[in-house]
Structures are given as structure tokens and as C-alpha cells.
Amino acid sequence: MTGKATIRWPDRIMALTALRLILWVIVAAFTHEGILSDPFKVADWMDDHQFYSWEESDRTTLLRYHQLPAWNPFWCGGTAGIAGPEDPFLGPDFVLRLLFGVAHGRRLAICLLVVLGFEGMYRLCRRLDASAVGATFAALVFGTCDRFVSFIRDGWVNFLGFELIPFVLYFLLVGTLGPADETLSAVERTERIRRARLLGGFVVAWIVLSAGTYPTPYAMLSVGYVTVALSILGFFRGRPDDGLQTTSDGGNRWLRVLRAPWLVPWVAAGTIGLVAFGLAAGKLLPTLSFLRQFPRVFAPVEMHTASEMFTGYWGRYAVVLVLSLIGVVTADLAAGIFFGGALLFFALAMGDFGDGSPFHILKSLPIFGQLRFPDRFMVGVLLFSSVAAARGITRVEDALPIAVKRAWDLFLGWRKRTFGGKESPFPPELGWIIVGVAAFLAYSRVARPHAEEILTGVRIRPGTMYVQEGPRNYDGPFKQSRGNRRDVHMFTPANMGSLYCVAGNPLPESALLRGDLAQEEYPADPTKATVKRLEWTPNRITLDVDAKEPTTVLVNQNWAAPWRSSIGTVKSVEKLLAVDVPAGKNVVVLKYTDRFLDLCLLVSLTTLLGVAFVLGRDGVRWAKRERARWATLPLWPDDPVGPPANAAVKSTPDGHAAVGSVDAVPPATATSDAKVDADAKTDEVDADAKTDAGSKTEP
Amino acid sequence: MSGLDERPGDERQGSPARGAGEGAEPAAPEPSATLGGRTVRSYLALLDFAGRPQSKVAWLVRVAAIGIALFVLWRRVGAVTMPLLTAKPPPAIPTEEIDDYKFRLPERTRREIFAELATAELAERARAIRENTWKGHVWSREDDRGHYERVAARKAAAKHNVSLSQVYLVLDEGLREGWPGPDGKPLPGTTPPLDIRTGW
Structure with a gap:
């Protein structure tokens, strides 16, 4: 159960990532043409305007005021920034907003995530040994899921985190089963597994940090299901070769226990979860704290009939279902497991249809309890069924060469029995041709026509998505306005907050907020003091206060606990931010300082540095190995391998990974990472020393 | 076959022709076909x-292929995104x-715009009371008003x-300055x- 890959020769060409990326970009440019047109416009639906405003607020806070957007003064009279559930500031794709502006950055993020969705699904299917044709089909179908189009239309770019779930599952599989490449040494396999778990954590963190309010729990659910499936598989079938160094535990009983076949998936998933938690702590913990304070209040019972859900799915993705069923009926294990996942998500999509319904049970859990719109689980149905369909296509594709080979054997057997003569082996050239023909037929008859039909149906054409006028900048001093949440994108670029707002959570908003004040900071009693704004930034306000006697200064923003004052005491006046100041002329600095957020961000940063260090160290080791290996490589593939007798090339007893490998130590003799470094250094010296000798063997 | 259901020792394991998958591409003796003195x-x-890569030439081919592919990818991405990124933003x-110009508009026009918005707003507020919308839920009525304001602004x-930015700036000015409605x-x-x- 090592999950080795069948490599058909068409698969080898598609193995070049850069080549695939070209294909993905071409397809994404076709299907999402409307995303890359109509510059500076926004979608019609108001949520797009709302997200635009928040992101503009985050961008302005960082680039103009050089502060982290811990506080968002532009929305509802002031509310949490980074901790807000829908704030994507810490997401890696937010860099695009910083570089190109919010209007372009949001669209580029969509395109990036679609391409990543293609690539992740392709890799996931290939790791499950789907053919290049099958994997490409699944990638295109899932990456352009019709639900994603409606998410984009509604402005929920953060929901495009769904596109990253295939990558998470891919890294879970690699982190559990190891890489499919058989030629890797035990050390390299260990490194790949470690890297997969780290990257899996990174991708999950990406989903969380990009405000994956729905993608995060869906990813957790997907990982949970696949982990359970792999664990059951490991329990019943065992996993003699998990690709890890079996002797490096130094006889540690606990390490051996952790490598029990049924437990490895849990260790992989747990590691991914731990890394993700560390990386995303800066967003996750403040957001959970926020949600605990202000839980969603509108949580109706929602349910759908099976026929309602199935009809919607069947209408566009009937072929996916049929192909996935082909995988299932041909007893394909991966197809079976992933089809099971599709069924689970389908049951969830039916919503809360009873106390025993999966959605009802799910809602009783933390985090999942705030989920709404169960029909969104149809995204998971498409994800899992696409993988099963990729396996179905692969079954069909592989059937032709097998059939031809059997026919050949039968024919020769019959000829030998009838006419005598010697047996002739199946000619490899014929095998290549048949594999090529099978791949072409699978592409031209199955994958392409259906994929084209699906892609055309979900295509976003120019002039159909972004139809509303974009905002214009107006560089006035910051002030709150009455605003309009339905057009709030107009206010933020004009440096105005919108008091009229909405949120899924009951954000505290003061009734004293006004959109018609002459100045935003003012004394509660104008006869007792004068207040002049010296400086305004989102997280810090500097005021010149001249008070005849102790009095209260009001700020036209909501109060929140992290607000501090350099002089006097911050307090809440009917939820409005206020500060009691002493008599006299003072410069009062009000500052939003969220220590908890700072601590969580520190955890994220530390984890990020740790992950970068491990990945970087592995990268350096890989480079050293490949450099040393270079000297041992023949010039041409069919040249004799000519390392000197005492060269650094090591091989397993059965010749496994012998060619060009410098550290192909069999699992039984492999040692710790420290040994790897030592080996690499020795190999490097040896290889350098032997380069001349090696080159003599080359023709 | 599915990437999950193999065991070590399956027929494809250790196949000399790397990647000769079971059934799909049978392991076979080296072909005799040659080209330029080397086998196909x-x-x-x-x-x-x-x-x-299992040879130096293969490494070089790999590097060259990646280089070319990345160059093509860069050009492709540039071609796709440039129209968006080079578009002139609204002023x-x-x-x-x-004088009396603010937001590039004379005061007369600004007051006209405000009057139109104020008329629509008062009409909506009256409708909400008349029809007792949302059973008097204040915020919900405000949310309805926001919708009609959006329509009126356009x-x-x-x-x-x-x-639209100018319209909302004018509305803000009118509210702040206390301009009278109808x-x-x-x-x-x-x-x-x-x-x-x-x-x-």
C-alpha cells in the first residue's frame, strides 16, 4: 500500500509543473475572461462592495498609515479588523491587493486561486494514480465549480479558499503514504513526507488566514473524512513500507507506535493541523475570541430535499457522476473512498432534516455550529466525485492497453497451439502506441467534450460580472458618514466610514454615532473644553485637549476594550469611545493596542520562520545531494553508469534507486538527518574528487 | 491501480523501465530501434x-524545458493581465x-442632487410607516431605506x-450642512x- 504511481508516457509530459501552469492559465483566462475585463468596476451584489471596503481599509491602514489593521474605523463606526471573521488581511493572496490595489488584487486573487485549484486537483488525482487525462478533467471540473462563479458574483472571494482543499488532501496523502516516486531513497522520502505535512499546514493556514469562514470547516471535514478512510485502510491492510526511516527511532517504542499503519494518517493530519494552527494563530484565535463574544444570532433550520440537490448537480455534472460510478463499479479503491466522501457531503447538503442528520450533528460541534447554507456542501460533492471520476476515466483509459496485450497473448497462444512455433513477447513499441491511442481517445472522446461543455456553462464573460461603477478617491480628513452598506465601497476610498452597516454577528454599535458632525472628536460639554485633532490614523488618534476642568472627550467611534489613552481614562459612553481627561492643556494620544492579537501574530511569525527554516534546510540538502549526484550521472540515459568502485553512489541491495543516487540508503541502514548531512558532505567531496574519473566513463 | 491499493511486490514494483505501468505500458526488453547511434x-x-533526471543530458533538457515553459508562462500571464493592470483608473x-465648486460640482447642482435624494428618502420613510414594514423593526427599515437610497443615487x-462617488459626497455634505429636504x-x-x- 505504498501508493506507487503508474506512469503512462502521456503522464510524463504533463509532469512538468510549469507546462501545466501554462495550460491552467490559458483555461482560467478563457473561463474567467470576465474577471480580467471591465477594470475598476465592481459586481452588482452589495457584499462585493462590502468586501471591497474592508480590504481597502486594510490596505490603507498598512500602506498609508503603516499600521496593522487591528481596528477598522470605516465600518459600523469602528470594529475589529484582523479579528473580524471576514477580514482577509493576513491571507497570502492579500499581497496582490497590496501590490496592485484592491480592485485588481481581488481579481488577480481569484485567478490565482483558480489556477491553484486546477493544480491541486491535478496533483491529488495523480497521487491517486489517475492518468494525466483523468486528472486534468477533474482539475478543470472542480476548479471551475459553478458554485464558485456565484461566490465571485456575490463578492465572496474568501470562499475561493475552497480551491485550496485539493492541495490539502494531496499533502495529506503524501504526508501519509509518502511520495509516489519509487526511485527516492528513504532519506528523501522522509524529507518529502515532512515537507508535505508542513506544506499541508501552510495551505490550511492560507485558507484560514484568507477569511475562510466556510472553506476552513469544509477543509477540516474533508481532511477528517480522508484521514478516517486511510486509517481504516491501514488497519485492515497494513502498510509495510510507509517510506519513513524505520530505524531512526533508536528503538523508541512510542515512535514505532506512531508508525502503526492505522495511526500514520492521524499523525499526518495532526501535524498538518498543528502547523496550520501555528501559522494561522494570528487570525484564528482572535477570530474565535470575537465569535465567542458575538455569536451569530440568525441561525435558522435549513434543509433541502435530496431531489432538489441532486437535480442541480445532475444538470451540469451528470458526466462526472457517471464517470465516478465507473470507477466505483470497477472496484477502484480510491474511487470508492472518494465517492463515499461525495455521499457524505451530499447528505450534509441536505441540511438539518432531522436529529440524526449529519448537518444537525455537525451543527452541535464548535466552529461548525455557526455554519449556514448547507447547500454549499455541494462543493464538496463535486470535489470528491471529481476525484472518483478521474479514476473512472483512468480505468477506461487503462483498459485498452490491457485488452490489446491480452488479445496479443491469446492470439499467440492460439497460434502456437495450432501451428507451433515460438512465443513472441509483446512488443514495447506497440505498447507505447496503444497507451498513446488510449490516452488520445480518453482525451478526445471522454474528457475534452464534456469538460468543454462544463467550462462553457460556467464561463464568466466580459461585461457580465463587474457591471457597477467603481469608487473614486477623495482625500479628505477621516470622518464618519451615515453611509450605505450597499455602496460602502464608495465611502472608504473617500476616507469616510459608514455607520449604516450589517454583519452576521451582532457587532456592538453605539447609538451616539453621528454622520453629520463638524468634528469627529469633541468634548461632551463644549463649555468645559476644546478639542483639536492633531493626527488621525486608524489605530492612533492624537488630540490637543484644552480643558478648564476635568471632563470627557468623545470620539465618534465605537468603544472597544483595547483602546488606551496616554492621559486620562478610556471609557464607554453608551458604547461610544470616550476618555476622561484632567483639567489643563494636554496632548492626548488614544491608541488601539490589542496585546492578545500581538501575541497571536507572534506565534504565527515564529511558526512561519520555523517552517521556512525546515523547508529551506531540506532545500539546501536536496541541492547538495543533486550536486553530488551530478558527478555520478551518465551523460545519456543509456550510457553505462560509471561511478568508480568507491564512489559516493550507494544502492539498495535490489538495485533500488541505484542510478545517480548518492544516498539511496535502504531503509534498514538509513540513519538520522545528522547522518544525512554528513553523507551529503562526504558525497560532495567524493563526487568532486571523482568527477574526472567519472567523466572518463562517458563516451 | 488507484494509488492506494498496491502493495510492495506488485508487478510494477522495481520495473526496469521506470514508469512502465501494469498493463498500460508493459515492461519489455530494450527496443532495437536506434537513431543516431542511440536507442529511441x-x-x-x-x-x-x-x-x-537520470542523466546529465536529461538534467539539461529538464532545465531548458522549465526555462522555456516559465518564459512562455510569464508571457502568457502578462498578456492576460496587462489589459487589466494598465487600465487608467477613474480620476x-x-x-x-x-468658488462654489466642490467635488467638481457647482452648489446648485449639488443641492439639486441632494433634493432628489432627500425626496426619495422621505418617500421611503413614509412608505415604511404606512405599510408598517418589518413590524416596526427599526434597523430593518433602515436597511430598506439604504436600498432605495442606492437606487436613487444611481x-x-x-x-x-x-x-456615484460624487453623489454620495454630496449627500454627506447635505447631511453635514443641514440642507433642508422637501x-x-x-x-x-x-x-x-x-x-x-x-x-x-
Whole structure:
């Protein structure tokens, strides 16, 4: 159960990532043409305007005021920034907003995530040994899921985190089963597994940090299901070769226990979860704290009939279902497991249809309890069924060469029995041709026509998505306005907050907020003091206060606990931010300082540095190995391998990974990472020393 | 076959022709076909991007292929995104006030725009009371008003041939300055605090 890959020769060409990326970009440019047109416009639906405003607020806070957007003064009279559930500031794709502006950055993020969705699904299917044709089909179908189009239309770019779930599952599989490449040494396999778990954590963190309010729990659910499936598989079938160094535990009983076949998936998933938690702590913990304070209040019972859900799915993705069923009926294990996942998500999509319904049970859990719109689980149905369909296509594709080979054997057997003569082996050239023909037929008859039909149906054409006028900048001093949440994108670029707002959570908003004040900071009693704004930034306000006697200064923003004052005491006046100041002329600095957020961000940063260090160290080791290996490589593939007798090339007893490998130590003799470094250094010296000798063997 | 259901020792394991999958590409003796003194398989192996290169030439081919592919990718991405990234943004609204011009509009036009918005707002507020919308739920009524304001703002922008940003700036100015609506009173400069509904 090592999950080795069948490599058909068409698969080898598609193995070049850069080549695939070209294909993905071409397809994404076709299907999402409307995303890359109509510059500076926004979608019609108001949520797009709302997200635009928040992101503009985050961008302005960082680039103009050089502060982290811990506080968002532009929305509802002031509310949490980074901790807000829908704030994507810490997401890696937010860099695009910083570089190109919010209007372009949001669209580029969509395109990036679609391409990543293609690539992740392709890799996931290939790791499950789907053919290049099958994997490409699944990638295109899932990456352009019709639900994603409606998410984009509604402005929920953060929901495009769904596109990253295939990558998470891919890294879970690699982190559990190891890489499919058989030629890797035990050390390299260990490194790949470690890297997969780290990257899996990174991708999950990406989903969380990009405000994956729905993608995060869906990813957790997907990982949970696949982990359970792999664990059951490991329990019943065992996993003699998990690709890890079996002797490096130094006889540690606990390490051996952790490598029990049924437990490895849990260790992989747990590691991914731990890394993700560390990386995303800066967003996750403040957001959970926020949600605990202000839980969603509108949580109706929602349910759908099976026929309602199935009809919607069947209408566009009937072929996916049929192909996935082909995988299932041909007893394909991966197809079976992933089809099971599709069924689970389908049951969830039916919503809360009873106390025993999966959605009802799910809602009783933390985090999942705030989920709404169960029909969104149809995204998971498409994800899992696409993988099963990729396996179905692969079954069909592989059937032709097998059939031809059997026919050949039968024919020769019959000829030998009838006419005598010697047996002739199946000619490899014929095998290549048949594999090529099978791949072409699978592409031209199955994958392409259906994929084209699906892609055309979900295509976003120019002039159909972004139809509303974009905002214009107006560089006035910051002030709150009455605003309009339905057009709030107009206010933020004009440096105005919108008091009229909405949120899924009951954000505290003061009734004293006004959109018609002459100045935003003012004394509660104008006869007792004068207040002049010296400086305004989102997280810090500097005021010149001249008070005849102790009095209260009001700020036209909501109060929140992290607000501090350099002089006097911050307090809440009917939820409005206020500060009691002493008599006299003072410069009062009000500052939003969220220590908890700072601590969580520190955890994220530390984890990020740790992950970068491990990945970087592995990268350096890989480079050293490949450099040393270079000297041992023949010039041409069919040249004799000519390392000197005492060269650094090591091989397993059965010749496994012998060619060009410098550290192909069999699992039984492999040692710790420290040994790897030592080996690499020795190999490097040896290889350098032997380069001349090696080159003599080359023709 | 599925990437999950193999065991070590399956027929494909240790296949000499790397990647000769079971059934799909049977392991076989080296082919006799040659080209330029080398076997055809030797040349094809150079295009095997699925595993680590097994020769120096294969490494060079891999590097070259990646380089070319990245160059093509860069060009492709550039071609796709440049029209978006090079588009001229809508001009900013100046903060300078010249004579009675503000937001590039004379006061007369600004007051006209405000009057149109105020008329629509009062009509909506009256409708909400008349029809007892949302059973008097204040925030929900405000949310309805916001919808009608959005419609009215677009209508005013189209009528006066100005941007939506200008319309909202004018509305803000009118509220702040206390310009009278059609009933002679200024519009309220506040909004009911967020009070989301728990049902429909």
C-alpha cells in the first residue's frame, strides 16, 4: 500500500509543473475572461462592495498609515479588523491587493486561486494514480465549480479558499503514504513526507488566514473524512513500507507506535493541523475570541430535499457522476473512498432534516455550529466525485492497453497451439502506441467534450460580472458618514466610514454615532473644553485637549476594550469611545493596542520562520545531494553508469534507486538527518574528487 | 491501480523501465530501434519529466524545458493581465474648493442632487410607516431605506452625469450642512445601530 504511481508516457509530459501552469492559465483566462475585463468596476451584489471596503481599509491602514489593521474605523463606526471573521488581511493572496490595489488584487486573487485549484486537483488525482487525462478533467471540473462563479458574483472571494482543499488532501496523502516516486531513497522520502505535512499546514493556514469562514470547516471535514478512510485502510491492510526511516527511532517504542499503519494518517493530519494552527494563530484565535463574544444570532433550520440537490448537480455534472460510478463499479479503491466522501457531503447538503442528520450533528460541534447554507456542501460533492471520476476515466483509459496485450497473448497462444512455433513477447513499441491511442481517445472522446461543455456553462464573460461603477478617491480628513452598506465601497476610498452597516454577528454599535458632525472628536460639554485633532490614523488618534476642568472627550467611534489613552481614562459612553481627561492643556494620544492579537501574530511569525527554516534546510540538502549526484550521472540515459568502485553512489541491495543516487540508503541502514548531512558532505567531496574519473566513463 | 491499493511486490514494483505501468505500458526488453547511434528510448527518456533526471543530458533538457515553459508562462500571464493592470483608473475627486465648486460640482447642482435624494428618502420613510414594514423593526427599515437610497443615487448620477462617488459626497455634505429636504427639515444624520434580525 505504498501508493506507487503508474506512469503512462502521456503522464510524463504533463509532469512538468510549469507546462501545466501554462495550460491552467490559458483555461482560467478563457473561463474567467470576465474577471480580467471591465477594470475598476465592481459586481452588482452589495457584499462585493462590502468586501471591497474592508480590504481597502486594510490596505490603507498598512500602506498609508503603516499600521496593522487591528481596528477598522470605516465600518459600523469602528470594529475589529484582523479579528473580524471576514477580514482577509493576513491571507497570502492579500499581497496582490497590496501590490496592485484592491480592485485588481481581488481579481488577480481569484485567478490565482483558480489556477491553484486546477493544480491541486491535478496533483491529488495523480497521487491517486489517475492518468494525466483523468486528472486534468477533474482539475478543470472542480476548479471551475459553478458554485464558485456565484461566490465571485456575490463578492465572496474568501470562499475561493475552497480551491485550496485539493492541495490539502494531496499533502495529506503524501504526508501519509509518502511520495509516489519509487526511485527516492528513504532519506528523501522522509524529507518529502515532512515537507508535505508542513506544506499541508501552510495551505490550511492560507485558507484560514484568507477569511475562510466556510472553506476552513469544509477543509477540516474533508481532511477528517480522508484521514478516517486511510486509517481504516491501514488497519485492515497494513502498510509495510510507509517510506519513513524505520530505524531512526533508536528503538523508541512510542515512535514505532506512531508508525502503526492505522495511526500514520492521524499523525499526518495532526501535524498538518498543528502547523496550520501555528501559522494561522494570528487570525484564528482572535477570530474565535470575537465569535465567542458575538455569536451569530440568525441561525435558522435549513434543509433541502435530496431531489432538489441532486437535480442541480445532475444538470451540469451528470458526466462526472457517471464517470465516478465507473470507477466505483470497477472496484477502484480510491474511487470508492472518494465517492463515499461525495455521499457524505451530499447528505450534509441536505441540511438539518432531522436529529440524526449529519448537518444537525455537525451543527452541535464548535466552529461548525455557526455554519449556514448547507447547500454549499455541494462543493464538496463535486470535489470528491471529481476525484472518483478521474479514476473512472483512468480505468477506461487503462483498459485498452490491457485488452490489446491480452488479445496479443491469446492470439499467440492460439497460434502456437495450432501451428507451433515460438512465443513472441509483446512488443514495447506497440505498447507505447496503444497507451498513446488510449490516452488520445480518453482525451478526445471522454474528457475534452464534456469538460468543454462544463467550462462553457460556467464561463464568466466580459461585461457580465463587474457591471457597477467603481469608487473614486477623495482625500479628505477621516470622518464618519451615515453611509450605505450597499455602496460602502464608495465611502472608504473617500476616507469616510459608514455607520449604516450589517454583519452576521451582532457587532456592538453605539447609538451616539453621528454622520453629520463638524468634528469627529469633541468634548461632551463644549463649555468645559476644546478639542483639536492633531493626527488621525486608524489605530492612533492624537488630540490637543484644552480643558478648564476635568471632563470627557468623545470620539465618534465605537468603544472597544483595547483602546488606551496616554492621559486620562478610556471609557464607554453608551458604547461610544470616550476618555476622561484632567483639567489643563494636554496632548492626548488614544491608541488601539490589542496585546492578545500581538501575541497571536507572534506565534504565527515564529511558526512561519520555523517552517521556512525546515523547508529551506531540506532545500539546501536536496541541492547538495543533486550536486553530488551530478558527478555520478551518465551523460545519456543509456550510457553505462560509471561511478568508480568507491564512489559516493550507494544502492539498495535490489538495485533500488541505484542510478545517480548518492544516498539511496535502504531503509534498514538509513540513519538520522545528522547522518544525512554528513553523507551529503562526504558525497560532495567524493563526487568532486571523482568527477574526472567519472567523466572518463562517458563516451 | 488507484494509488492506494498496491502493495510492495506488485508487478510494477522495481520495473526496469521506470514508469512502465501494469498493463498500460508493459515492461519489455530494450527496443532495437536506434537513431543516431542511440536507442529511441534513450531520447524519449529525456522527455520523462515525472521523476528525477537520470542523466546529465536529461538534467539539461529538464532545465531548458522549465526555462522555456516559465518564459512562455510569464508571457502568457502578462498578456492576460496587462489589459487589466494598465487600465487608467477613474480620476480622483479633488479636495480643493473653487468658488462654489466642490467635488467638481457647482452648489446648485449639488443641492439639486441632494433634493432628489432627500425626496426619495422621505418617500421611503413614509412608505415604511404606512405599510408598517418589518413590524416596526427599526434597523430593518433602515436597511430598506439604504436600498432605495442606492437606487436613487444611481438615478441621480445618471441624470446629472456625475460619478456615484460624487453623489454620495454630496449627500454627506447635505447631511453635514443641514440642507433642508422637501419638507423643509434636514435629513437625520444618524442611523439606527446594528440590530440584525433573528428571522425573516
